[in-house]
Amino acid sequence: MKIIKDSVHDHIQVDGVARDLLDTPAVQRLRHISQLGTVSVVYPSANHTRFEHSLGVYHLACEALEQLGVEGKRAERVRAGALLHDVGHGPFSHNLESLTYRRTGRYHDDVHDLLADGAVGDVLRAHDLEPAAVADLVAGEGRFGQLVSGELDVDRMDYLVRDAHHTGVPYGTIDHGRLVRELTFANGELVLDEGNVQTAESLLVARALMNPTVYSHSVARISKAMLRRASERLLDSPAAAPDAETLQRMDDPDLIVALRSCDATSEFSRRLDHRDLFKRAVWAEIDDVPGGIIESDHGTIREFEREIAAAAAVDPEHVILDVPSRPSMTESTSRVMVNGEIRRLDQQSPLVEALRAAQYSQWRLGVYSPPDLRDRVGRTAVDTLGLDIDGALVSDVRNGLDATLDQFLEDG
Numbered sequence: 408m409k410i411i412k413d414s415v416h417d418h419i420q421v422d423g424v425a426r427d428l429l430d431t432p433a434v435q436r437l438r439h440i441s442q443l444g445t446v447s448v449v450y451p452s453a454n455h456t457r458f459e460h461s462l463g464v465y466h467l468a469c470e471a472l473e474q475l476g477v478e479g480k481r482a483e484r485v486r487a488g489a490l491l492h493d494v495g496h497g498p499f500s501h502n503l504e505s506l507t508y509r510r511t512g513r514y515h516d517d518v519h520d521l522l523a524d525g526a527v528g529d530v531l532r533a534h535d536l537e538p539a540a541v542a543d544l545v546a547g548e549g550r551f552g553q554l555v556s557g558e559l560d561v562d563r564m565d566y567l568v569r570d571a572h573h574t575g576v577p578y579g580t581i582d583h584g585r586l587v588r589e590l591t592f593a594n595g596e597l598v599l600d601e602g603n604v605q606t607a608e609s610l611l612v613a614r615a616l617m618n619p620t621v622y623s624h625s626v627a628r629i630s631k632a633m634l635r636r637a638s639e640r641l642l643d644s645p646a647a648a649p650d651a652e653t654l655q656r657m658d659d660p661d662l663i664v665a666l667r668s669c670d671a672t673s674e675f676s677r678r679l680d681h682r683d684l685f686k687r688a689v690w691a692e693i694d695d696v697p698g699g700i701i702e703s704d705h706g707t708i709r710e711f712e713r714e715i716a717a718a719a720a721v722d723p724e725h726v727i728l729d730v731p732s733r734p735s736m737t738e739s740t741s742r743v744m745v746n747g748e749i750r751r752l753d754q755q756s757p758l759v760e761a762l763r764a765a766q767y768s769q770w771r772l773g774v775y776s777p778p779d780l781r782d783r784v785g786r787t788a789v790d791t792l793g794l795d796i797d798g799a800l801v802s803d804v805r806n807g808l809d810a811t812l813d814q815f816l817e818d819g
Contacts, residue, residue: 411462414455415569419466424483424534425490431526433494437461439658440493443570444502445630446621448682450574453621457493457500460569465490467561470587471554481551484536488544488555492562495521495545497655498662502631503638509705510642510651516556518542553597558741559590559610567613570621578616581609593749598742607752611738615762619769623731629684629775632729637666637675640724644671685727685775688785693734693770695795700772701733711792719787721780728788729773734766 409421409429421429428434437458447453468489472482495515497503508514522528522538522545531538543549547556554560564583571579586609589600599607621627641648649657649665657665666676678684693701703711708728716723739753739762753759772794776784789796 413459413462413466415565415572416463416466419462420469421462421465424487424530424536425465427530427534428487428490428527431530433521433525433527434458434461434490436658437493437496439660440496441499441659442566443574443621444499444627445634445679446574446624446627448630448684449624449626450576450621453570453574455569455573457496460566461490461493463565463569464492464555464562467564467583467587468554471561471590474588474590475592477551480535483534484541485544485551485554487531487534487536487541488551489561491518491522491527491541492516492545492555494518494527495655498657498659499634502634503654505705506635506639506642507651507655511655513655516546518545550592550595550597554590557597558738559586559597559599559607561587563610563614563738567610567617570617571613574621576617576620578620579613581613582606586610591744593742593744596742596749598744598749601744601747604743604745604752604755607738607741607743608756608758610741611736611752611756611758611762614738615736615765618766623769625687625690625771625773626684628729628773629687629727630679632727632773632775633675633679633685636724636727637672637679638662640671640675641665641669644669685725686778686781687773688776688781689772689774689788689794689796691772691794691796693767693772696730696772697793700792701730703730715774715784715788715791718791719780719783721776721784725776725780726784726788727773727775728792729775731770731772734763734770736763736766739763 409426411419411421413419438456440457441447442455442457442460443453465486468485472485495518497507497515504515519539519542522531522542528538531541544552544555546552556562564581564586567579567581568583571577585606589603589606591598591600638654642651642654648669666672708730712726712728713723716726739759741752742749743752743755745755774784774788
């Protein structure tokens, strides 16, 4: 048994298979992967890691299993899945996942090969656990996969509280103790027991508030887009550069060194190191953006960037088009017991529609460029993309002002 002091859950007791997994290279690597990627350029204290988050998820999984009365090998399998749920993450967590997925066809929760081989596979088999079954849990499959990766999973319960704690913002505070205590299975589904509609709503509200203030903060988005562009250039560099499979298994310091050492990425690396970031040339609301642009794939977005750069007569590397996917709210499908029936939260709570409307109002398409080019790039991007914001208001969330496009380009 090992007792670990945690900044969120106080003391975490690690025992059984989790104790043996703790010191495997795959788990220790998570000490060097930041939980929030580039968010630390906005919130300097947001330097917590996937390692401590994984411990927190393991801790909450243990509490949930006790509440649900699950014991024996089944419980050990879930505990292992909880501790290992993030071992597939690449450097800077989710920041590069879209890039590596396009080249490997694998997201971070596809860990079957990773768990089958090496020290992790040896430990699991030594505890009579099948690595494939644990990997299925990480992917959210099966009855108990819902606990590791689902709408009411312990992953979300930990990261909201932990991210709020380390950034210093109050919005992610949830009663994770009650959430865990009220979990139950009904007809094979993981649900919150009677009287917990507001408990489920708290998860929804916390996520909705954390998104614009932390996860999608404009500066975090810009630095994430720059890191993604630099990493793409690194992969496209000559043969000495890492391939996508190798990059996916790097940690943050590995990638930083690779970016600094490559001629094709050294300027992006310098900007990220010195926080000399691109600025917003355009920050457009969802209703002002043609639907075809929102649905564009990566290749089409890169073509738009080249068109904007050519029309503005600037280096293509000085234009980044950042198009988020359409707003979604997976937590709204959480199940709650109401009058003996299983109901989806979005069918029960009037808050869901209000929060969906807030998500749409917060959505922004971004075009980023060096500060001295943003006026030229911004005006050209509006014409090239056919954005319907000529003379309309563009919300500058940084200083809370509304401005016309001209004013925004000068002041934003």
